[in-house]
Amino acid sequence: MVEGWTWYPGDRHHGAHGSVAARALEVPESDFLDFSQNINPLGAPAGALEAARQALYEAAGRYPDPGYPELRGALAAYLGVPPEKIVPTNGGAEALFLAAHAPHAGGKALILEPTFSEYAAAARAAGLEPARRVARRREDDFRLDLAALEDLEGVALVFLCNPNNPTGDALSGEEVLHVADRVLERDAVLVVDEAFADFAPATSVVAEVGEGLYVARSFTKFFAVPGLRLGCLVCADPGRVQEFQPSWPVNAVAAAAGAAAVRDRDFADASITNSSRLREELFEALEAAPGLTPFPGATNFLLVRGPVGLSERLARRGVLVRGCEPFLGLGPEYFRVAVRRAAENERLVAGIREEL
Numbered sequence: 001m002v003e004g005w006t007w008y009p010g011d012r013h014h015g016a017h018g019s020v021a022a023r024a025l026e027v028p029e030s031d032f033l034d035f036s037q038n039i040n041p042l043g044a045p046a047g048a049l050e051a052a053r054q055a056l057y058e059a060a061g062r063y064p065d066p067g068y069p070e071l072r073g074a075l076a077a078y079l080g081v082p083p084e085k086i087v088p089t090n091g092g093a094e095a096l097f098l099a100a101h102a103p104h105a106g107g108k109a110l111i112l113e114p115t116f117s118e119y120a121a122a123a124r125a126a127g128l129e130p131a132r133r134v135a136r137r138r139e140d141d142f143r144l145d146l147a148a149l150e151d152l153e154g155v156a157l158v159f160l161c162n163p164n165n166p167t168g169d170a171l172s173g174e175e176v177l178h179v180a181d182r183v184l185e186r187d188a189v190l191v192v193d194e195a196f197a198d199f200a201p202a203t204s205v206v207a208e209v210g211e212g213l214y215v216a217r218s219f220t221k222f223f224a225v226p227g228l229r230l231g232c233l234v235c236a237d238p239g240r241v242q243e244f245q246p247s248w249p250v251n252a253v254a255a256a257a258g259a260a261a262v263r264d265r266d267f268a269d270a271s272i273t274n275s276s277r278l279r280e281e282l283f284e285a286l287e288a289a290p291g292l293t294p295f296p297g298a299t300n301f302l303l304v305r306g307p308v309g310l311s312e313r314l315a316r317r318g319v320l321v322r323g324c325e326p327f328l329g330l331g332p333e334y335f336r337v338a339v340r341r342a343a344e345n346e347r348l349v350a351g352i353r354e355e356l
Contacts, residue, residue, distance in 0.1 A: 004311035004323020010121035015322035036322040044224040048261035055256035078262035092218030092231035098241040099214040100126035107156030114327035119159040134329040142167035166336040168297025196299035198222035223261040228254040
């Protein structure tokens with residue numbers, strides 16, 4: 001059975017499961033149209049791919065500079081923060097695992113569900129106890145309920161995904177700073193996962209990082225290079241978390257591609273405009289389909305409520321969506337779809353209509 005997700009050790013679950021679905025259905029992976037992974041429909045910037053190609057041939061034979069000065073400088077200019085606050089990481093996931101070590105003592109890590117599944121694993125790896133609370137509900141269009149932050153007794157760290165995965169809702173930067181105030185006044189740490197903030201820059205608080213506020217960024221989705229694994233953690237005290245990081249976390253190819261990608265402002269601007277337009281078009285098409293309820297989103301994917309089993313039936317048609325049954329607060333009737341190019345989105349909607 002193709003369920004729409006793949007399990008990983010530590011009770012983690014993810015989309016991007018084309019290879020697993022292909023094996024289950026005994027078809028070539030190339031036959032699938034994958035809406036389970038949220039990658040920029042424009043693809044990677046040409047300059048980033050060329051930089052990666054050059055690095056493969058020119059830099060693969062030596063160790064990267066452990067300080068990553070060129071990469072950190074480029075990321076700093078892109079994010080608008082000092083280079084000394086940036087810790088390059090092997091994707092956004094490593095940034096989260098490092099940030100989980102920020103508290104100086106053990107305690108609970110509050111996870112505001114439904115949300116990204118890596119937080120509990122990161123908490124456990126750092127010696128924290130995951131504490132899950134459903135803080136986003138269908139009747140509120142999955143907007144974050146701040147009442148979930150009223151009781152922080154024993155909480156050492158709070159994970160906040162903004163924009164949130166898989167629901168797509170987002171707080172403004174001002175609202176995130178309000179959350180930070182509530183968390184920090186209880187001597188806890190706030191970790192903001194901004195993996196999708198490139199698509200919605202007004203949601204970011206990366207320029208406000210200070211004591212107790214950590215921001216994790218991923219560059220693999222917006223710049224469409226998930227196979228290269230590149231991210232960073234932005235914080236006021238990098239030395240503390242770097243104690244838990246292996247040497248040379250970013251390979252030379254990823255570092256070169258990342259530095260080139262974030263310097264391409266035209267690509268970034270075009271991506272934001274294009275993604276917003278395609279998302280609105282896809283939302284309207286899904287909303288018009290009988291039996292479906294899409295929820296508004298701020299980034300390059302949409303959460304949808306529909307008939308149970310639809311994700312499996314779509315997979316058998318060669319279209320993969322992200323089933324959301326494992327997320328606390330959702331269920332088997334929910335699935336998430338990436339925003340892809342217009343023709344691909346039309347194929348998705350046509351397939352859904354035929355299965356309804």
